[in-house]
Amino acid sequence: MEEIEITRAIVETYTQRLNEALESDVIVVGAGPAGLAAAYFLAKRGLRAVVLEKRLSTGGGIWGGGVGKNIIVVKDAEVLDEIGVDWEQRGELLTAGAIQLAAALTYRAEQAGARILNLMQVEDVIVKQGHVLGAVVNATPIMMARLHVDPICMAARNVVDATGHDAELVNMLRRKLPDFYPHGIGEGFMDVEPAERGVVERTGEVFPGLYVSGMSVCAVYGLPRMGPIFGGMLNSGRKVARLIAEALAEE
Numbered sequence: 013m014e015e016i017e018i019t020r021a022i023v024e025t026y027t028q029r030l031n032e033a034l035e036s037d038v039i040v041v042g043a044g045p046a047g048l049a050a051a052y053f054l055a056k057r058g059l060r061a062v063v064l065e066k067r068l069s070t071g072g073g074i075w076g077g078g079v080g081k082n083i084i085v086v087k088d089a090e091v092l093d094e095i096g097v098d099w100e101q102r103g104e105l106l107t108a109g110a111i112q113l114a115a116a117l118t119y120r121a122e123q124a125g126a127r128i129l130n131l132m133q134v135e136d137v138i139v140k141q142g143h144v145l146g147a148v149v150n151a152t153p154i155m156m157a158r159l160h161v162d163p164i165c166m167a168a169r170n171v172v173d174a175t176g177h178d179a180e181l182v183n184m185l186r187r188k189l190p191d192f193y194p195h196g197i198g199e200g201f202m203d204v205e206p207a208e209r210g211v212v213e214r215t216g217e218v219f220p221g222l223y224v225s226g227m228s229v230c231a232v233y234g235l236p237r238m239g240p241i242f243g244g245m246l247n248s249g250r251k252v253a254r255l256i257a258e259a260l261a262e263e
């Protein structure tokens with residue numbers, strides 16, 4: 013075995029995967045619970061989903077669970093059962109291991125056919141004739157080093173902002189389209205019931221071709237924050253996959 017063969021195997025495989033990811037049905041930005049759930053359910057419906065994650069690891073805020081303890085809480089077991097995560101009943105709530113959830117979501121999303129590219133940061137969106145049609149992407153190390161290096165472009169019929177509290181893609185649009193709603197971004201005070209309900213109810217398209225899922229929904233609509241409960245994130249990801257599949261089917 014030659015060292016160069018190892019390198020060649022990596023370069024060839026990655027290049028092929030990146031090339032395939034350049035055009036897809038849906039780009040999901042952010043591999044937190046909402047983005048990964050969206051990718052899993054999109055892929056399960058037979059759609060080509062690409063997840064772009066700026067960090068080295070997938071899972072977003074899952075790993076920290078609540079107060080840095082690796083346990084997450086949900087209200088129903090539907091998504092956990094679907095992806096094969098063990099859970100325990102705690103009164104009206106269910107608990108599960110954060111590490112198992114992050115690993116299972118990542119594994120099941122890729123196994124279902126989604127392509128996850130980590131260390132890839134979305135720095136802009138592509139908008140043509142009033143429709144979001146892709147993402148402008150750069151490697152995270154390049155962004156961190158603030159190097160003046162051009163990005164690459166990836167095309168998709170739909171893009172999901174699953175970037176969490178910062179709703180980064182929605183903010184990118186706001187900066188360029190002054191008339192674009194919402195005019196301010198940020199969550200309200202903690203209030204778990206309306207937040208868990210609202211994050212799923214208001215998951216959807218905010219601009220032609222741009223959907224919000226997970227905590228970015230709270231940020232965009234000023235919903236209350238809900239603390240360390242993750243069911244809304246998973247159900248939001250599942251819902252955005254259904255909405256996009258229905259929209260694509262109509263097209």
Ligand SMILES: Cc1cc2nc3c(=O)[nH]c(=O)nc-3n(C[C@H](O)[C@H](O)[C@H](O)COP(=O)(O)OP(=O)(O)OC[C@H]3O[C@@H](n4cnc5c(N)ncnc54)[C@H](O)[C@@H]3O)c2cc1C
Pocket residue numbers: 041042043044045046047064065066067070071072073074132133134135174175176177180225226227228237238239240241242245
């Ligand atoms: C300060 C703080 C407050 C919290 N408050 C709440 C709360 O109020 N309610 C609640 O339910 N949970 C809260 N959590 C817990 C947890 O973070 C969230 O519930 C959950 O992780 C949100 O899921 P998400 O999928 O929407 O986003 P996240 O888990 O945050 O995942 C977003 C992912 O997008 C990636 N990303 C961001 N921008 C880009 C980009 N430009 N390109 C590529 N990738 C990108 C991030 O690296 C991250 O992996 C909080 C966590 C913290 C640290």
